[in-house]
Every structure is written in C-alpha cells, then in structure tokens.
Amino acid sequence: MKILTHKSELKVLGLPADQGRWLLLPLGMSVLLCLGSIYAWSVFRKPLESELNISATESLLPFTVALVFYAALMPIAGFYISKLGTRTMTAIGGIIVGCGYLLSSFVHQIEMMVLTYGVIAGTGVGIAYGVPMVVVSRWFPDQKGLAVGLTIVGFGLSPLITAPLANQLIDIYTVRPTLRILGIIFTIVILAIACTLKLPPKDWHPQRDFAASSTIAARTYPANLFKSRSFYGLWICYAIATLIGLSAIGISSPVGEEMINIDPKFAASSVALFAVFNGMSRPLFGWLSDRLQPHRVAIASYTLILIACILMANAQPGQVARYLIAFCLFWFCLGGWLAMAPTITLRFFHPDQYAQNYGIVFTAYGVGALVGTLATGRIRDWLGTYTYAFYPMALLAIVGIIVASSMLKYDSSRPITQESL
Incomplete structure (x- = not known):
C-alpha cells in the first residue's frame, strides 16, 4: 500500500486517504473471516469421529484448545504489534493458521490434532486477530466504534461462509484434503491482505475531522x-x-x-x-x-x-x-x-x-x-x-x-x- 507522508498527498490503496481508508474495512473483515473459520470446527467433528474412532468429547478437544490459545495469545501479541509492525504480525499469524490446518490434514491421532489445530492454529488466530482492529481504529479516529464493529463482523459471520464451504469440500474430497485446501486458501488470502494493513502517520485525522483533532489530542487518560x-x-x-x-x-x-x-x-x-x-x-x-x-x-x-x-x-x-x-x-x-x-x-x-x-x-x-x-x-x-x-x-x-x-x-x-x- 502506497502511503505518502504529506497530509494533502496521503493515499491509501491509490485513493486519497479519506476515501481509501474505507477499503481497509472489507480487507480487515476478510482477514477476520479467515480467522473465524475455527468456529466451523463442528463440520469436521463427525467425519473425524468416524475416521479416528473417537468420542464426541474427544472430537471437541481441538476446538476447545484452539479457543484457549486464541485468548491467551491476544494479550501477548498486543505487545509486539508496535515492535514488529501490523503487516508482519498479520503475516505471521496467517502463516501459523495455515500451517495449523495443513499439519492437521496429515495427522492420524486426536492428540496430534489437538496440537496442530488447537495449539498451532489457535496461536495463529490469537496473533493476527487484533491487528485489523488496531489498523481501522487508527484510520477512523472519528468513527472508531463503527469501524471496529464493521471489521469484526467478519469473525462473527465466518461460520456462515466457511462452514458450508468446508462441508461442500468434505463431500467432494473428504476431510483431510479439505483441511489442506482451506489452509492454503487462508494463508494466501491473509498474506495478500497483510501487505495493505499499514498504520497512518501519527496523529493523522480525516480532513473533515481536522478541526476536532486538537480536542482528541488534548484528551486525558x-x-x-x-x-x-x-x-x-x-x-x-x-x-x-x-x-x-x-x-x-x-x-x-x-x-x-x-x-x-x-x-x-x-x-x-x-x-x-x-x-x-x-x-x-x-x-x-x-x-x-x-x-x-x-x-x-x-x-x-x-x-x-x-x-x-x-x-x-x-x-x-x-x-x-x-x-x-x-x-x-x-x-x-x-x-x-x-x-x-x-x-x-x-x-x-x-x-x-x-x-x-x-x-x-x-x-x-x-x-x-x-x-x-x-x-x-x-x-x-x-x-x-x-x-x-x-x-x-x-x-x-x-x-x-x-x-x-x-x-x-x-x-x-x-x-x-x-x-x-
């Protein structure tokens, strides 16, 4: 994403910043849609129960562990976004999520599935989850809540898209190739979008909100x-x-x-x-x-x-x-x-x-x-x-x-x- 430093020439994805910033919302939403696919785990449970001869409780373990690692990595990742940058953090998270899916397609024990899907994919989600919200909150100082709310829609609605997709792929290719396909797709999508997720210059405000920027800057915390x-x-x-x-x-x-x-x-x-x-x-x-x-x-x-x-x-x-x-x-x-x-x-x-x-x-x-x-x-x-x-x-x-x-x-x-x- 080309970003020029002069405020009047600042561009986002080739458009003036006030207009181009709106494109970051569907891009961030798409990243979270890929990450939210972990909530579609129920689609994989029945096929894996039959293939691995495991109980319903055991088939739930990878999802439970993924949620734990997702929540645990969020606060840790938050401290590294400013050090590594938003694009790097998104890319790292996307690669780890993709690896979790890919490795899951090769394992044949539920314990290993807990490691590959639960620990690895869950870790990737925790690393990348907060980045799109950080980016849109900085590009929308005038409408932070709306921007964050729109971006996070991708995570909530992900099962409506990824679950039917996974179910259709399982019907065609069975469960393991489906995990492999999804891992490749999610990695490519997240890496492509990661290149666009850059923060604006410090204290940047949209032109129409420029008069209010002094009020925001003087706020106490x-x-x-x-x-x-x-x-x-x-x-x-x-x-x-x-x-x-x-x-x-x-x-x-x-x-x-x-x-x-x-x-x-x-x-x-x-x-x-x-x-x-x-x-x-x-x-x-x-x-x-x-x-x-x-x-x-x-x-x-x-x-x-x-x-x-x-x-x-x-x-x-x-x-x-x-x-x-x-x-x-x-x-x-x-x-x-x-x-x-x-x-x-x-x-x-x-x-x-x-x-x-x-x-x-x-x-x-x-x-x-x-x-x-x-x-x-x-x-x-x-x-x-x-x-x-x-x-x-x-x-x-x-x-x-x-x-x-x-x-x-x-x-x-x-x-x-x-x-x-």
Missing part, C-alpha cells in the same frame, strides 16, 4: 491501566457478558431439542439465524459506544440478556417463538460486546497503547469462555435440564448492570494527556 477503576469495571462486564453469551451459544441446539422439543434439523438451522443477529449487533453496538456513555450501552445489553433469561426460564415445550427470540438476544448481545469492549478500550485508555490494552482486557473473554462452557454442562448433568442454567445467567446480568452503573465510567485519576507520550 489514566496513567496506569491496572490502577484504573474503569479497567476493572470493563473487565468484569466483559467477562460476565462472554460467560453468558458463550454459555448460550454452546447450548443453542440442545436447548431447542430438549426444552422446546423441536426437530434437530430445525434446531441446527436456527443457529444460522442466531449468527446473523450476532453479526448485525457488532457495528450497531460499536456505533452506539462511540456516541453514548459506555455504561448506558452496557446496561441496555444486560437488560436484553435478562429478558432472554426470563423467557427461557419459563419456556415450555412447543414455544418455538420464545426460544428463537431469547437466543437471538443472547447471540445479539455477545456480538455486541465483542465490538463494545474494544471500542470502550479505545475511549477509556490511550489509543497508542490500544493493542496492549485490549489484549489485557481480552483475557476476560478467555475466562468467560472457560467458565461458561464448563458450567452449563455441569448444570445439565447435575439437575437433568438446561432450564436451571438460565437462573445464574439472570443473576449475572443483574450483577453486570450494577458493575456497569458504578464502575464502567471514564476514570481520569492520575491522568496523562495524549501529547505527553
């Missing part, structure tokens, strides 16, 4: 992330939202089958509807987080979650509409938080340290994912129904409202200005 009350408020709120959201996602189909008595095929197809709501909410909540006080947006999200919990706690067999509405809300709010958390991080803390800061905030996602997916399964095993899982979810939503009201607010204690760094 907490000097220490870990001494900021707002950081702990954001971390707790994010952990609660992801715990509830990922718990609901994990039991979407089983709840439909066991509690509502719907056809398994209908339950599975309804997940596509939920995924659409998950994708739609990201630009919406990002946009809202730009324009409203973050704690108000968070309270609105938790209120929707609370409504969904109440609907499902009183659900009866045959109440299909109630089930669809509730789980659309669960998926909608989780997608919203995946846009809200990075946007609020940008608003509360110094944007020049965004990659490191959001990497630390993102650890809340890892904790929520681990606790949430384990807790719902335990409740089902102990009590014999998923109904009782919605009571602690409702309680957590209330806790989230309280935390957001008291802690998810701008903290300027021990402040620093943008110019002082």
